Amino acid sequence: MKQTNDDIRLLLFMGIAVMLSLFASILLIFIFFQRKKYQYQQKIQKLHQTQQNQLIEAAVRSEETERHRIAEELHDEVGAILSASKLHLQGVKINVIDKNNEPRYEKGQELLDMAIKQVRGISHNLHSSILKEFGLNEAIRHFTEKIANNDLIFITTDLDDSYTTQTNENDISIYRMVQELMNNILKHARPQKIHITSVYNQDALNISIFHNGKGLSHAQYEELKFNKQGLGLKAIQTRIILLKGEVSFNYKPEGYYINISIPRATTI
């Protein structure tokens, strides 16, 4: 009888031990596989991210190349033809008999001057030679001076001159973002005051655009950034992904702030 009782006890404890170790083994195998799967998925995600970034980079770079090409064609071809036309027109002599045609001749010359100026303006907008020659800060200052109209909009800048260009392509992207944001502000927010500041520190280049118009909240930006009609915001988002940066839209009682932060690793 005692022997049987001991056997039952042994069976019970052995059973519990075997079952528990079996379950622990299954659990360990499960955790091991889950971890492997997780690592594999992370690797895939990283590869996918790299591929996406390469695609974005290629798209942005080809856009820039195309802009450059159009700018050059406009400046060198159309601009040259217009300048030659102006020279030819200046060579035309208006005598007394042609007195009636004089206003038309003058109007033609005026329109031709305007066309030359416009073509040069578009060409510079498409490809800023200032950016290439004098750097990001000077390009932003030049751009703001060009669009400022002191009677309607007062634009000021306070840019950190310790920033030095290391990669021209990235500066082009930052410049395009500022350009796009400024165009959006002028078009939609209708402000009276715009102030652009930049701070370059150990971690990042931070650019802040303040305006006192009717701006966007960050939630609205998130909603509109992939909207087909909001092409400008989509371009900003694409460049932000490319530069691994961040953009945020904030509202304070004095006005709206758009903050762009580009990590130093991407700016160098």
Added chain:
Amino acid sequence: MEQLIEGISDWSEVWALLIPLAILCLKKKQPAFNKPVVIYLWTALAINVTIDVIWKLKTIIPRPFNTNNYLYNVHSIIRLLLFSSFFIKLNQQFLSKTKRIVPYIFLGLVLINFTLYQNFFDYGQLSSRLLSFEAVIMMFYCMQYYLFKITEDEEPGRKQPDFWVVTGLGIYYTVNFFIFLLYNELTIRLHNFAISLWSIHNFTYTVLCVFIAKGLYETNE
């Protein structure tokens, strides 16, 4: 001191349930698959309170009513049905038909067992056969869950409240399978040992409740 520890151990099937129920008060919104677990917690609380009250008052309550063994049988059936529903509601595309049929097979076997072989309201003992059969089925559910999870393509870093509930069940049933299987035999041969063995069951039940609490806490909703 000894009495206090004994009291805590005796009532562990009741207070352990209060842990996940407290979490439930914090996280009221639970996903659909956790609904059977929530129902189980409230039902188990009612059953376990009755079990422990009968146990404590067995000298006062008249003889045919001072047994709580049939309540363990009721608890076993309810537990299996509700946790089967939990596994079915997880909607894992693996052995789906089997998972749906299993509760019916269980009910059929329960019916056969208590009609032909055992008395559901047996005064002297709970049904070892019922509890160990329940443990086998629940271990099958747990194993198929892990197998499915290994093959599943899921989004990395996602919280898994169901994993905690299933692991709690796995620990509870693997430890208790042999206790359930041999319990009737032990109550006849080694009565005191059988009673002291129930504290292992109570401990694993507390572990199960802690894991359920963790599962309810991890919910994304």
